[in-house]
Each structure stands twice: as C-alpha cells, then as structure tokens.
Amino acid sequence: xxxxxxxxxxxxxxxxxxxxxxxxxxxxxxxxxxxxxxxxxxxxxxxxxxxxxxxxxxxxxxxxxxxxxxxxxxxxxxxxxxxxxxxxxxxxxxxxxxxxxxxxxxxxxxxxxxxxxxxxxxxxxxxxxxxxxxxxxxxxxxxxxxxxxxxxxxxxxxxxxxxxxxxxxxxxxxxxxxxxxxxxxxxxxxxxxxxxxxxxxxxxxxxxxxxxxxxxxxxxxxxxxxxxxxxxxxxxxxxxxxxxxxxxxxxxxxxxxxxxxxxxxxxxxxxx
Amino acid sequence: xxxxxxxxxxxxxxxxxxxxxxxxxxxxxxxxxxxxxxxxxxxxxxxxxxxxxxxxxxxxxxxxxxxxxxxxxxxxxxxxxxxxxxxxxxxxxxxxxxxxxxxxxxxxxxxxxxxxxxxxxxxxxxxxxxxxxxxxxxxxxxxxxxxxxxxxxxxxxxxxxxxxxxxxxxxxxxxxxxxxxxxxxxxxxxxxxxxxxxxxxxxxxxxxxxxxxxxxxxxxxxxxxxxxxxxxxxxxxxxxxxxxxxxxxxxxxxxxxxxxxxxxxxxxxxxxxxxxxxxxxxxxxxxxxxxxxxxxxxxxxxxxxxxxxxxxxxxxxxxxxxxxxxxxxxxxxxxxxxxxxxxxxxxxxxxxxxxxxxxxxxxx
Ligand SMILES: Nc1ncnc2c1ncn2[C@@H]1O[C@H](COP(=O)(O)OP(=O)(O)OP(=O)(O)O)[C@@H](O)[C@H]1O
Ligand SMILES: [Mg+2]
Numbered sequence: 001x002x003x004x005x006x007x008x009x010x011x012x013x014x015x016x017x018x019x020x021x022x023x024x025x026x027x028x029x030x031x032x033x034x035x036x037x038x039x040x041x042x043x044x045x046x047x048x049x050x051x052x053x054x055x056x057x058x059x060x061x062x063x064x065x066x067x068x069x070x071x072x073x074x075x076x077x078x079x080x081x082x083x084x085x086x087x088x089x090x091x092x093x094x095x096x097x098x099x100x101x102x103x104x105x106x107x108x109x110x111x112x113x114x115x116x117x118x119x120x121x122x123x124x125x126x127x128x129x130x131x132x133x134x135x136x137x138x139x140x141x142x143x144x145x146x147x148x149x150x151x152x153x154x155x156x157x158x159x160x161x162x163x164x165x166x167x168x169x170x171x172x173x174x175x176x177x178x179x180x181x182x183x184x185x186x187x188x189x190x191x192x193x194x195x196x197x198x199x200x201x202x203x204x205x206x207x208x209x210x211x212x213x214x215x216x217x218x219x220x221x222x223x224x225x226x227x228x229x230x231x232x233x234x235x236x237x238x239x240x241x242x243x244x245x246x247x248x249x250x251x252x253x254x255x256x257x258x259x260x261x262x263x264x265x266x267x268x269x270x271x272x
Numbered sequence: 273x274x275x276x277x278x279x280x281x282x283x284x285x286x287x288x289x290x291x292x293x294x295x296x297x298x299x300x301x302x303x304x305x306x307x308x309x310x311x312x313x314x315x316x317x318x319x320x321x322x323x324x325x326x327x328x329x330x331x332x333x334x335x336x337x338x339x340x341x342x343x344x345x346x347x348x349x350x351x352x353x354x355x356x357x358x359x360x361x362x363x364x365x366x367x368x369x370x371x372x373x374x375x376x377x378x379x380x381x382x383x384x385x386x387x388x389x390x391x392x393x394x395x396x397x398x399x400x401x402x403x404x405x406x407x408x409x410x411x412x413x414x415x416x417x418x419x420x421x422x423x424x425x426x427x428x429x430x431x432x433x434x435x436x437x438x439x440x441x442x443x444x445x446x447x448x449x450x451x452x453x454x455x456x457x458x459x460x461x462x463x464x465x466x467x468x469x470x471x472x473x474x475x476x477x478x479x480x481x482x483x484x485x486x487x488x489x490x491x492x493x494x495x496x497x498x499x500x501x502x503x504x505x506x507x508x509x510x511x512x513x514x515x516x517x518x519x520x521x522x523x524x525x526x527x528x529x530x531x532x533x534x535x536x537x538x539x540x541x542x543x544x545x546x547x548x549x550x551x552x553x554x555x556x557x558x559x560x561x562x563x564x565x566x567x568x569x570x571x572x573x574x575x576x577x578x579x580x581x582x583x584x585x586x587x588x589x590x591x592x593x594x595x596x597x598x599x600x601x602x603x604x605x606x607x608x609x610x611x612x613x614x615x616x617x618x619x620x621x622x623x624x625x626x627x628x629x630x631x632x633x634x635x636x
Pocket of ligand 2: 316317355
C-alpha cells in the first residue's frame with residue numbers, strides 16, 4: 001500500500017464534498033420542514049415556539065382520512081401485485097437460465113424509463129376505452145404496478161442472485177414436490193428479498209402523484225391532497241403531512257434494513 | 273455378484289453441442305461403485321440422470337427392475353450427497369437430516385428413531401441444534417451424509433463428497449463411507465476425479481471420458497489390464513512412450529522408441545511398421561544399482577543416468593535420464609543411495625508389464 005497517494009486523497013475529498021452537497025440540498029430541507037411542522041410561526045421560526053397545532057389541523061382536514069386510507073390501499077395493492085409479478089419474473093430469469101436472459105432483463109426493466117405522467121394519462125385512456133375499466137382505486141393500482149413491478153424486480157433480482165438454486169434440486173431429490181420445495185426451501189431463504197420488493201412497490205405507489213391523479217380524478221390520496229392544498233398557497237398543515245409521510249417511510253426503511261440483515265445472515269452457506 | 277439394483281441402459285444426453293452422455297450402460301449391485309473421470313467428462317450429469325434431475329435424450333434408468341426414466345426426482349426414493357454439501361442454510365442440523373423423512377410424511381416417532389440411528393452411524397451427537405454456518409467442513413460432510421442415508425434409500429449417489437476436505441479428513445471419511453456402505457448393504461455410486469480415492473474405496477469402477485465409458489470393471493482389472501490408452505495413462509503413475517514396431521520375435525514385439533528398444537507381448541492387431549503407444553506404470557520397473565546388469569531374458573533392460581531421487585518414505589521415485597533424451601520415472605523401494613546422483617544405472621521390466629495400443633487410440 002502506498003503511504004502518499006494523491007489520487008486517494010483527492011477521491012476522499014471529492015466524496016466528502018459530494019456528500020455535503022447531497023445532504024445540504026436533499027436532507028436538510030426535509031429536516032427543516034419537519035422542524036417547521038412543530039413551530040408556531042412558520043415564516044421566520046427563530047427562536048421557535050413549539051406547537052402541535054398543524055398536526056391537529058391536518059387531522060381535522062376534510063378528506064385527510066379518506067386520502068390516507070386510499071393511499072394505503074393503493075400502496076398495499078400495488079406492493080402485493082408488483083411483488084408477485086417481480087418474484088415470478090426473478091425466479092424465472094435466475095432459476096431457468098436461458099440465452100434470452102439479457103433480453104428478458106431489459107424488457108422487465110424498461111418500464112423504469114417511462115415518465116410517470118405518461119403512464120398516468122395513457123393508462124387512464126387505454127383502461128377506459130379499450131378495457132372498459134372506470135377510473136378507480138383498482139385501475140390506479142394496476143397503473144402503478146406497471147412501473148413498480150420493474151422497481152421491485154430490480155430489488156429482488158439483485159438479492160436472489162445470491163441464492164443457490166441447487167438447493168431446490170436437493171429438496172426435490174429428497175422427496176419434495178415443486179410446491180413443497182418452494183414452501184420449505186426457496187421461500188424461507190428468499191423472503192427478505194421479496195419483502196424488500198414489496199416495500200419498494202408500496203412506497204412508490206403510496207407516494208405517487210401523477211399516475212394516481214389521472215386514474216382517480218376526484219378520489220383523494222395523500223399526494224393529491226398535498227398537491228391540491230398547494231394551490232391555495234403552502235399551508236403549515238402540509239409540513240405536518242410531509243413530516244408524517246417521511247417519518248413513516250424512514251421507519252419502514254429502518255425495519256427493512258434490519259430484516260434484510262437478519263434474513264441474509266444465514267444464507268451464506270459458502271462461509272466456513 | 274449379488275443382484276442388480278440400478279441399471280442404466282443406453283443413456284444419451286446432449287447439452288447443445290456438448291455430448292455429456294453417450295451410450296452409457298451400467299449395472300450396479302450392492303457395492304461401492306466409483307465413477308472416475310476428468311473434469312467435464314459427464315460424471316455429475318450421470319448422477320443427475322439417475323436422480324431424475326435431468327431427463328436422458330435416449331435410454332432407460334431402472335431401479336430394482338422398475339423403469340423410473342420418466343419419474344420426477346421426488347418419486348424415486350434415492351439418497352444423494354451433493355458436491356459442496358448443499359445443506360439447507362435456514363434449517364438446523366436435525367431439520368436438515370430429517371428433511372427427507374418429513375417430505376415422505378413419516379410420523380414423529382419414526383423420524384426420531386431414524387434420526388437417532390443415522391446420527392450415531394455418522395457420529396453427529398450433540399450438533400442437533402446448530403445451523404450449517406456453525407459447522408466445520410468435516411461436520412457439514414457428516415450432516416450431508418446423514419441426510420442422504422436417513423430414509424434408507426435404495427441407492428446412494430455421492431458427487432465428489434470429499435473434494436472440499438483436507439487430506440487428513442479425507443482419509444478418515446474414505447474409511448467411514450466404505451463402512452457405511454458395508455453396513456447398509458445398498459449400492460453407493462461414488463463420483464470422483466481423484467483416482468486414489470476411487471481405487472481405495474471402490475469394489476468396481478468405471479472410467480468416463482467425454483461423455484463415454486472407457487472401461488468398466490473390477491478395480492484391479494482396470495489398473496492392471498486397461499483396455500484403452502486413456503485408461504492406461506489415466507490410472508496410476510504412468511510413463512507414456514511412443515514408437516514403431518520394429519520386429520516380432522518369440523511372442524514379443526520390439527518397439528523402437530527414439531533409438532531405445534522396448535519389448536511387449538504380441539497382440540493380433542500388431543504389424544511391423546505400426547506406431548504404438550507404450551504405457552508403463554512406474555512401480556512395475558525395477559532399478560538396479562550401478563554395476564549390476566540384469567539378465568535381459570524376457571525383459572526390457574535400459575541404461576540411464578540417475579538424475580534425481582525423490583524419497584517418499586516407503587518408496588522412492590527415481591528420475592532416469594536416457595540416452596535418447598527422454599526421462600522415465602521408476603518407483604521402487606528406496607535402496608539406492610541418493611549420493612549416487614548422476615551415476616549410470618540399469619532399469620528393467622518384464623515384457624508383460626507395459627500396456628500397448630495402436631497409436632491412433634487417442635490420448636486426452
Ligand atoms: N445444464 C447444462 N447446460 C449446458 N451444458 C451442461 C449442463 N450441465 C453440464 N453441461 C456440460 O456437460 C459436460 C459434462 O458436465 P458434468 O458436470 O457432468 O461434468 P463432470 O464430469 O461432473 O465434471 P466435474 O468433475 O468438473 O464436476 C460439460 O461439458 C458441461 O459443460
Ligand atoms: Mg461434477
């Protein structure tokens with residue numbers, strides 16, 4: 001190893017700068033909003049006078065409850081649907097390897113690159129005109145699941161690449177039918193990955209504005225409420241809403257992190 | 273020999289353009305049968321076909337006379353010990369071992385009984401609640417063996433079970449596996465690319481190359497009477513020479529190997545002028561101390577320079593440089609002093625010692 005390495009020092013300094021910039025423009029505003037949500041005077045909150053008023057106003061807002069419930073439904077529905085598809089896709093791709101693998105991968109991931117607003121408008125028109133689906137929660141779930149499946153697939157495939165599919169062969173030789181093999185051996189080893197896929201799908205759909213907006217019209221979700229109130233100027237209740245959503249998602253991510261860590265601890269069979 | 277349990281009849285299997293099995297027919301009875309071959313010769317493929325994890329393109333697999341060719345793996349009742357152990361990482365030792373019984377829907381008392389039996393057989397006491405990542409390599413090996421044996425299968429397949437163990441442990445497990453086979457009295461099909469392992473453990477063995485069976489039979493038969501060039505060169509420590517048949521004399525041929533004459537028994541397909549491969553196991557050669565010249569009646573006798581001696585304990589490898597610039601390795605009892613380096617010595621072997629084949633037989 002080289003004691004004096006200018007390249008390494010430069011790289012370290014560059015990374016420090018990058019992180020400072022990222023945190024300054026990404027996380028700092030978020031923490032600032034969280035801070036604002038607890039203070040009386042939101043225009044110039046120094047020194048602060050703490051209050052829960054904005055939270056109380058938010059909870060008594062007309063359609064807040066309805067919006068929360070709808071967002072949860074869309075989030076869970078999309079999470080389940082996209083996880084199911086993404087898991088099947090990932091297993092198909094990894095367990096039954098074929099020479100079309102690269103091409104299939106591209107097709108599964110392609111929805112990542114379609115603009116959400118385009119998915120929203122086009123699925124509204126297509127679902128209504130061709131499939132005869134009215135704009136409702138179901139069609140919002142389906143529309144969200146299109147790109148959420150791609151994200152969930154990305155998460156699941158990355159983790160399933162570590163699973164040794166020969167374990168499935170072992171189970172079959174020892175008498176397990178394909179269904180039992182999945183339940184007894186595959187699933188217990190890959191569930192953290194599936195769980196991760198579900199949360200990605202959930203968070204994306206829960207937070208989504210464009211797709212849900214076009215498919216739902218007047219039916220409220222948290223993002224559409226936030227967007228709606230924005231039109232009458234930024235109100236302090238919005239800070240409370242943003243803080244709740246953020247805190248919720250951070251919590252999920254933390255839980256997820258620990259679940260993944262625990263779940264994969266035992267997967268490393270090559271580890272002596 | 274006792275009755276046949278497992279039969280392979282004319283098995284073919286291609287993966288794209290790779291011929292992984294080509295007209296394989298084997299009968300295995302209650303014995304330890306070793307399948308030996310270099311990497312990529314199709315050994316694992318053969319086991320996977322027997323287990324039902326791979327369907328042959330052509331041919332049949334019979335177990336106890338019943339055609340199982342189209343039966344899925346979970347209906348075959350076979351035990352298997354996999355390369356790299358492949359224990360279930362999320363199950364404890366005990367759960368791993370009773371897995372086959374659980375899949376067969378056995379009741380708790382049967383499970384317990386069989387588990388006790390097998391964990392004593394393979395010496396696994398006290399590890400029940402450990403997870404695979406908490407085991408040493410040797411312990412994992414024992415668990416894998418126990419899982420393969422616990423349901424008293426009709427056949428046990430072992431795919432290079434000792435390849436990941438160190439030498440000491442390997443010696444110990446070789447003896448153990450041999451003991452299990454004798455105790456259980458079921459066929460063990462033992463895949464390895466380690467010839468020493470195959471020769472130590474097996475009753476009979478088969479040698480595979482490029483998806484084909486080169487020779488099958490008793491291990492002494494294969495070692496001492498190989499039928500192909502490949503088997504002759506693959507088994508043991510072999511000197512490979514090539515030359516032209518110069519003369520036929522008194523039931524023997526004389527082969528000219530770069531100016532050195534070698535003798536071998538005459539066979540029907542030999543003709544003067546034919547190029548032949550001449551294989552000679554190093555332990556079939558005798559080394560004579562300087563000054564001693566052996567009687568060359570019925571023997572090949574050559575003089576050479578003792579270039580080096582590699583002392584191995586019970587025997588030594590002598591590297592002999594010949595006047596035709598080739599080298600021969602002789603394994604003999606270590607009687608020649610290492611101080612005699614570069615001395616001129618004679619080496620000799622009986623005419624029937626070598627294995628000779630027409631040269632187009634093809635070497636790997
Ligand atoms: N699923 C598969 N798809 C394509 N080719 C395969 C497949 N399985 C095996 N092969 C090929 O078949 C040949 C035999 O493979 P096999 O694994 O049976 O060899 P092996 O004798 O077990 O080798 P090793 O000692 O390295 O384990 C090889 O050329 C291998 O590349
Ligand atoms: Mg193999």
